[in-house]
Amino acid sequence: MSTSNKDTNDGRKTINIRGRPRPYLDHRRVGRRDYYLLEPVGSPFRQRYLAFDPRSGPGGDFFLFQVWPGGPATQQQLRVLKRLKDDSLPRVVEWQRRGSDVDIVLTWIEGTPLAEYLENIREGRRPPVSPRDAVRLIHGLANAVCKLHQRQQIAHGDIQPPNVIITDHPSRLVLIDFGSAWTIESTAWREEGDGVHRCYAAPELQNKGATPVGFFADQFSVSVLFYEFLTQQLPYGGLGGKAGLPVHVSRAKDALAAPSQVSPPCRALPSSLREGIDRAVLRGLALDPADRYVDRHQWLNDLFAVHARFRLAPELPHVENVLTRVVHWLVKPR
Structure with a gap:
């Protein structure tokens, strides 16, 4: 391996990395x-x-x-x-x-920046994430966030696509940027860090004078990613966390559509899966922190329940279930 530097034709210096x-x-x-x-x-x-x-x-x-x-x-x-x-x-x-x-x-965490991954989906360069994979990825990210809060006593504070890597083999979501993070014990006097993305940040991180509780704030941001995976849209009509700002909150609070109302793949799921996904997403996206999951156990249990149901034998959608029962009744020996 050579570590000597050379100049390219345009004057840029180069270094040999594994022969190139x-x-x-x-x-x-x-x-x-x-x-x-x-x-x-x-x-x-x-x-x-x-x-x-x-x-x-x-x-x-x-x-x-x-x-x-x-x-x-x-x-x-x-x-x-x-x-x-x-x-x-x-x-x-x-x-x-x-x-x-x-x-x-x-x-360094090897993988693709989630911002790039989602852009490729929007541009049609890769297929959308299936509801099954969305649940698996978000369940894994939620576990990592809860471990961060419980074991390291850290709130991330800026979970958004540029700050997340999606790895390969197996695919999972990994947080890579902690520029706005704070330790739980310093919440009351924390520094603002280097800013947040208003569409992904919880409303309490954007409202002046509010003291954010890290678990609630990170739960909201993860739920925005969950919604985007499922629908290729941001919640609250594209406002995301900005929906909780005073200028928007009065008209935005009723603008949150459940994933099954927006996404055909979610709508086609059996009712138990459809309702489980909608419940987990909508609760995590509540504009008032008090209306979100109050502790990590409730949040992870609901996500795990949906994840586990995907791994069981598939439940037939309602129409197919009715037709199957009719066919069985018709062919039943009399």
């Missing part, structure tokens, strides 16, 4: 390790890059390289990142102060 030259944007040294920043990832408002360390193991390895301005918000993020010990989440490899900024290196 690849352009890079910048080179940073953290401690005794060299990181080559290959391309920006995620939100354009954040300094976050796919990086490569040519001396990390045989053949080198990829990492997530973040640059944060110094200050209370960065200190809050470091407290959060130091608690991430689960292999299914990004973990801090090392960090250092560089002038007024802080460079943070995290493990």
